Amino acid sequence: MKDKTDIVANWLPRYTGTSLDAFGEHVLLTNFGNYVELFARWHGGDVQGRDRPMPNATADGITMINFGMGSPNAATMMDLLSAIAPKACLFLGKCGGLKKKNQLGDLVLPIAAIRGEGTSNDYLLPEVPALPAFALQRAVSTMIRDLGHDYWTGTVYPTNRRVWEHDDAFKQRLRQMRCMAIDMETATVFAAGFANRIPCGALLLVSDQPMIPEGVKTEASDRVITANYVEAHIRVGIEALKLVRRNGRSVRHLRFEDEWEG
Secondary structure, eight states: OOSHHHHHHHHHHHHHSOOGGGSOSEEEEESOHHHHHHHHHHTTOOOBOTTSSSOEEEETTEEEEEOOSSHHHHHHHHHHHTTTOOSEEEEEEEEEEOSTTOOTTOEEEEEEEOOBSSGGGGTSOTTSOBOOOHHHHHHHHHHHHHTTOOOEEEEEEEBSOOOOTTOHHHHHHHHHHTOSEEESSHHHHHHHHHHTTOOEEEEEEEEEOTTSGGGSOOHHHHHHHHHHHHHHHHHHHHHHHHHHHHHTOOOSOTTHHHHHHO
């Protein structure tokens, strides 16, 4: 296998346990096994690849995949998805709220991601911003409101550093960047997705408030988030992709092909 096409066509089934022709044309990505379990249960389907790195479920033309935690896994996922060239790919992740106004359970719809994770440098020059596909984010925004929810918008700062909540200097830097949220994967999904010509978006769920000691995530606090907010998070993602499908228009970046050819 000398070229990328051959590699990803072989590796996507190997990582997921799902054949290429069984994937939906629209993809939901997550880091959490219970998201995939709920998706499968709601649609009366089965979870595939329980013994593989990326368990998944497909129903009604939509595939949800749990690719694991961290930006390297996100990059691998976007490379592998180039084997099926999905029409849209929406990341449903959790994030830390960095503003005092962020409350647990809030939704954050990123307009951009600051590339603090480093992994995305393998896909785009450092000066290139990590941006979602605008048309996809617009569909997510519409569906959030249609389902009776609200959201914050702004930038998210992804980092490969998992334990930083004790570091006052790092937290001061986050304040100076005026970010709305922090996670590990969003910038990589956007950048590696763009490099693979996959239109990507993200909808993040505020699961902790890491800027204050009492807001750092614990197992108990995460159970509360799961019990109260995760189902709504998933439903917005599903309905947003259905809206994109109903509209029948591509959600790729405008002039996408010209951008690459130029």
